[in-house]
Amino acid sequence: MNFRSIRAIYIFEMSRFFRTLLQSFVSPVISTCLYFVVFGAAIGGRIDAVDGVSYGAFIVPGLIMFSVMTQAVSNASFGIYFPKFIGTIYEVLSAPVNFLEIVIGYVGAAASKALFIGLVILATSLFFVDIEIIHPFIMIFLLLVTCISFSLLGFILGIWANNFEQLQLVPLLIITPLVFLGGSFYSISMLPKFWQVVSLFNPVVYLISGFRWAFYNNSDVSITASLFAIIIFTVFCIFIIFLIFKTGWRLRP
Amino acid sequence: MTDMLSITGLSKRYNDGQVALENVSFDVKEGEILALLGPNGAGKTTLISAVCGLVVPTAGQVTVGGFDTRSNYRLARSLIGLVPQEIALEPFEKVINTVRFSRGLFGKSPNDDQIEIVLRQLSLWDKKDSKILQLSGGMKRRVLIAKALAHEPRVLFLDEPSAGVDVELRRDMWKLVSDLKSQGVTIILTTHYIEEAEAIADRVGVISKGKLILLEEKKALMKRMGRKKVEISLQSPIAVIPAKLQNFDLYLSDDGLTINYLYDAKASSNEITKLLNEISISNLQISDLKTSQSSLEEIFISLIEEPSK
Numbered sequence: 001m002n003f004r005s006i007r008a009i010y011i012f013e014m015s016r017f018f019r020t021l022l023q024s025f026v027s028p029v030i031s032t033c034l035y036f037v038v039f040g041a042a043i044g045g046r047i048d049a050v051d052g053v054s055y056g057a058f059i060v061p062g063l064i065m066f067s068v069m070t071q072a073v074s075n076a077s078f079g080i081y082f083p084k085f086i087g088t089i090y091e092v093l094s095a096p097v098n099f100l101e102i103v104i105g106y107v108g109a110a111a112s113k114a115l116f117i118g119l120v121i122l123a124t125s126l127f128f129v130d131i132e133i134i135h136p137f138i139m140i141f142l143l144l145v146t147c148i149s150f151s152l153l154g155f156i157l158g159i160w161a162n163n164f165e166q167l168q169l170v171p172l173l174i175i176t177p178l179v180f181l182g183g184s185f186y187s188i189s190m191l192p193k194f195w196q197v198v199s200l201f202n203p204v205v206y207l208i209s210g211f212r213w214a215f216y217n218n219s220d221v222s223i224t225a226s227l228f229a230i231i232i233f234t235v236f237c238i239f240i241i242f243l244i245f246k247t248g249w250r251l252r253p
Numbered sequence: 254m255t256d257m258l259s260i261t262g263l264s265k266r267y268n269d270g271q272v273a274l275e276n277v278s279f280d281v282k283e284g285e286i287l288a289l290l291g292p293n294g295a296g297k298t299t300l301i302s303a304v305c306g307l308v309v310p311t312a313g314q315v316t317v318g319g320f321d322t323r324s325n326y327r328l329a330r331s332l333i334g335l336v337p338q339e340i341a342l343e344p345f346e347k348v349i350n351t352v353r354f355s356r357g358l359f360g361k362s363p364n365d366d367q368i369e370i371v372l373r374q375l376s377l378w379d380k381k382d383s384k385i386l387q388l389s390g391g392m393k394r395r396v397l398i399a400k401a402l403a404h405e406p407r408v409l410f411l412d413e414p415s416a417g418v419d420v421e422l423r424r425d426m427w428k429l430v431s432d433l434k435s436q437g438v439t440i441i442l443t444t445h446y447i448e449e450a451e452a453i454a455d456r457v458g459v460i461s462k463g464k465l466i467l468l469e470e471k472k473a474l475m476k477r478m479g480r481k482k483v484e485i486s487l488q489s490p491i492a493v494i495p496a497k498l499q500n501f502d503l504y505l506s507d508d509g510l511t512i513n514y515l516y517d518a519k520a521s522s523n524e525i526t527k528l529l530n531e532i533s534i535s536n537l538q539i540s541d542l543k544t545s546q547s548s549l550e551e552i553f554i555s556l557i558e559e560p561s562k
Contacts, residue, residue: 004361005358008354008357008358011357012343012351015346086343088341091341094307094330095360
């Protein structure tokens, strides 16, 4: 394993994040405050506690997952698409590195950024609601794996995209709806029976449910199913990236 | 000297059916400078890309420093530095960071002393904390070279290094290439500027339509294919070349003041003496005499045009 190369890619990618640190920090803080004002205070006041948890506290895990997933995809896809767009990808492709080292560098940086945002949202939430984390290790594990797996997905999108429109298209049309409908702001059990069954085909449901379980010990699906889903999803993304580098698809003509 | 780069039967056919390289084979010795000439779309960049791992070859084998670029790509690529044709740099990054990145990417330990040497060599030290977007086009090209040299490569590929650069940078680059050669670095450059190949290359290769149609020592090539020209300036204009001189391969300038004589540089005959005698007998008064040898450019054009004739 060429750790120096991984380190170089990671530091170079993170430097983009640090250049816009204020924006990276302020943006999730403001959006979290807005969510708490709208969902927590305005609407949440009219909603009963969900499974014994106040609505304001209930939405915290979903809110974190929502931001982590979208930010991970967005950071990772931009992280690899931008070098493709401006042509600097030539350097990475001609360097003595294998696919795993490239992925660890780029995805590691994107996942770190998403993790930072997730933690900022969690910290901001503490100002609005009382939060208890019953299973902290599972919570940390799920948060980390979600950051990594969605960064892997973003990495694939960044390689696939041929223009900025395509780069925005999949997150906008597929990922954001899946995350919104994945129980970020509600429990699946609140839905009519038919839509509960439909929701089970949404992989994001398993991630948010598992994450909420780590906080409050209650979930829409079993924690085992959640852990299984996230691991399968991560392995699947790694396999796709392996195939991309093996065939050179969209990278090496 | 040992072969630093060895290319055998290299071919590349793109998915759209376009054949960019066809059975190209050649070796480059350690410390040698090879200039690859060829028109746009000839396959020069594809050749470099195939060696550097940017393009997957359809067939053939490439070794760098004895290491196969596919089965032993880590060792092979760690020896290579690549300066691409297009300026491709992260616009918001500082110069020094982008060069540090290149060194780390190629697996080298951080060494700011080495980076300072490279940046000073390219007159970039004063700009080390400038963002790339603040630099001029020429400076950006220097950064590309600095990045390629950051990991101390043994083989340097320069893809059209002089495209769009001013005379000063071109001269600096030639000096740098010369310095690198003295350190034993092997250099392969593609260029449109024949004078560049003429000035710095040891050998010249000509690529046309994906095929290497010639690879020869520059001096030998110029001697073999170069033609010499004698320009004889006359004191008074003439309308036609006198009959006595018709046996020579002469042509008259439009103003009738210069007679041009083309002859083979390698021919060892006394044709010029005869010509001058005949001119004297014809009562033509010579005001000046100038000889010149055909440039690599003229040789290159004649090579490219020949197959299509």
